[in-house]
Amino acid sequence: MKHKIVEVKNVLSCLELMENLQGRSSITPGIGLVHGPSGFGKTTTMCWLINQLGARNASYVRCYATDTPSSFIARIMEELGADMLYPLRKSVDFIVNRMNERQLPLFIDEADHIVGQSRIMETIRDLYDATELPVILVGMEEIARRISHRKQLFNRVSEWVEFQPADLEDVHEFASQLLDDRVQVAEDLLEHIRKRSGGEVRRILTALEKIERSALANDLDFVDLDAWGEQPLFLEFRR
Ligand SMILES: Nc1ncnc2c1ncn2[C@@H]1O[C@H](COP(=O)(O)OP(=O)(O)O)[C@@H](O)[C@H]1O
Ligand SMILES: [Mg+2]
Structure with a gap:
């Protein structure tokens, strides 16, 4: 088998999502939601998108079941090539500055693991509000439903793609x-x-x-x- 990413419909829908988020007017919020079952190609598609943007022009983190606000922020800092700053607020400020300086969108994969954690979700909203750069939450079936209960974040979602089964x-x-x-x-x-x-x-x-x-x-x-x-x-x- 050859190793390459095939540009199937879900991939092209995500490209469109990203173009819409980046080209939106100032009145449209910029959080994107990508969801669908495991194995449908979400992570692969995000990697492909990030490569399209130029790997240095986006940041990507995946979440884990054991994540806390601190481990989540530490992973973004690591992605940005920086050491943690304490108190945590300083790290958040650093991330905001770096995102603004370099105009970096933020991809958050496996977001199901953190959707139930208010402090992490509020931190994501803080990052978005302070940068207004695209933030793309990627997860499975549950995420769309659970995020709808977080009005603050849900109201900022302007683009979404539900991964469809391959035809x-x-x-x-x-x-x-x-x-x-x-x-x-x-x-x-x-x-x-x-x-x-x-x-x-x-x-x-x-x-x-x-x-x-x-x-x-x-x-x-x-x-x-x-x-x-x-x-x-x-x-x-x-x-
Ligand atoms: N568009 C694609 N082209 C080629 N391989 C793909 C594509 N989408 C997914 N894959 C392959 O399918 C498998 C599952 O994809 P993955 O991105 O991990 O799914 P998900 O993140 O939705 O669970 C991976 O091995 C990946 O290499
Ligand atoms: Mg995945």
Whole structure:
């Protein structure tokens, strides 16, 4: 399999989100929300977006279940290449100044872990209010619902993307851009992958890689549903 990011619909929707946040007028707030199930490609898409912006022109942090206001701020400081300043307020001021100086948008991945923590969420709002630079919160299904209870932050969300399951066209793109050039997968097998994967990118790529490996091992340049049969595509649990 080739290693590259395929510009499927969810990726392009996020590019549009970012362009809208950056090009917005001064009356439109600038918090973005990107959400969807695990394995759908959110983190990969954010990395791609940040590369588009130029890696030094954005900051990215991911959150952890154990995060506290202090560990969260420390991670942003580390991303900015700075040591912590105490009291915490000084670190927050430093981040605000740095974001303003360099016009850095802030990407916050795995935000589900912190959406229940008022002090962290208020800090994010402080960072946004003091810079008015785009802040993009990325998380799973729960985040959109839970953030709606935080009116202060919710009112500042002007752009959002809900990651959609890959459709057949997307699966087709993954296959044509990532498979070894010697291997071709038939439309009916791509549709089978789409259905079985529930449109989850991680599973789609696992399946394509399995088929590719098997085709190369058996010297096949074309695999269709009939040839693949009921062989597993990825680990599935029986309900
Ligand atoms: N557009 C894409 N092009 C290529 N690979 C992708 C793409 N989106 C996701 N992937 C792959 O799918 C897997 C899951 O993606 P990830 O970004 O971790 O999902 P999420 O953050 O939504 O849980 C990763 O291995 C990643 O490399
Ligand atoms: Mg992720």
